[in-house]
Amino acid sequence: MRTLVRWAVMLYPAAWRARYGGELEALMEDAGVRGGDVWDLARGAVFMQITTMNFGKIVAGSTVAGVLAAGIWAVAQPRQYVSTAVMRMSSPAAGVWTDKMAPMQRLQRLQQDVLSRGSLTKIIQAQNLFQKERQQLPLEDIIQQMRDRNIQIRVMDGRGGATFTVNYSAGNPAEAQAATRAIVTAMIERNVAQASAAGDGPANIEVIDGASLPSEAAGQGRAWVVGRGGLAGMALGLVFGALWWVTRRQRWVSLWQLAGFAAAGMALGVGVAFLIPNEFISTAVLRTADAREMQSAVTRVLSDDSVAAMIHRQRLFTKEVSSDGIEAVTRKVRNQRIRVQVAAVNGGMTAYVVSFQYPDRFTAQRVTKDLVGQFVGQAKTEVLDPASEPQTPSWPNRLTIPLMGVIAGALLGLAAGYLRREKLVTA
């Protein structure tokens, strides 16, 4: 008990202990220690720390709080492991690719086949994937989730064939590796099946690098997250510390009044931030040697009919289509949601950035894939970077809005205190 009391006394600010510590010890010796005294001292220490805060303490405390919060978040987040296989598709032994786009088109067809419902169902059942989810969700949803979140097939090099990677992310490394192997096997099998169905020779598929066993979780490391948390905490501490300093110097505004305004601003900011729906942007990068042909393709893909067809196909803004009509939604999608921008012109090649913004990230990615597919189908283009899966919403920033609310509230508090003083002085 005495040890606990000593620790509780150590919680008091050093300056306070220097002044009252000896007296407090003498009191404890005379009165003895009782059960509630440790709690009483700890509570008193916290109160004393709060009432004797200074700029440095606020910054240090906020930094530590940021590190702790980020640490807890980083530990609580499920870790994802990504297994990767590298493959190469080249011309059949008997011939050469007659069309420059043939390997890419063949790979797209193969990809569609492997990612079909039947193929993925077989992989899920054979590898016993998504055990928990299968008890709660229909298989259709799990397959869609698998396509959107877990599997990624990315072309690395399209010259003279197609070198591509197959990635699969899962909660444990062995599962990620097994699923990647299953997808690679399915691609090889479907390549043969597709060729025999078309009466054509199968493409040569070479596995350059087999499915890896990931040793580390994907994404930013915990140290990085903790570091970012510390920096965010420090930034918040600097803001609060500055406000504290202002209130200490300017006696016309009380800290409690200021804290009240800041808290109200934060509450308002949190409310606003959660009322605003998320917006995600998925982006893909294309490259073409024929900019004129690409420009024609852009015009065709972004025509009223084409955009309206895509809205129906992807079931976008269904409520708005019912209420406002397809024409209005088509205009909105074309003008506000789809972006096709020239990113760079280099060595006769022009790169285009294609992006789509939508409240659901998987739909954003799906529609970007759809747009890329349309461009690839209408112009000789190479996909440098396929449609990305947006991880965080581009809008709203749910940390910034409450923070802005705190700052705005505090400034309003300062203004209110100043106006009140002016009124009292002139009265």
Place this chain on the structure above:
Amino acid sequence: MSDPTILVLASLAEGEKHGYAMMEDIQRFAGVRLGPGTLYGAITRLEERGWIRALESDDRRRPYAITGAGKHYLEEQMVSLDSIVRTAMRRLKPA
């Protein structure tokens, strides 16, 4: 009446006392045992406001005395409390 600052002022109104003596005195006249954190929290606030002052002492058991401002504040509080007590007692009496 359990405001520690009023209890400490009321205790010191009798004469100078150190922490333990205040704790004992308060327990005797108010039936409340102030914890060490609560007592020294109140002493800190009262000293900052100039309502009590620490007296010179070679011992760790430093005595405190109530100041003129402290007496004035205590009197104000007691007058207000007295008014409340009288009103409440009058209203409690049967008509």
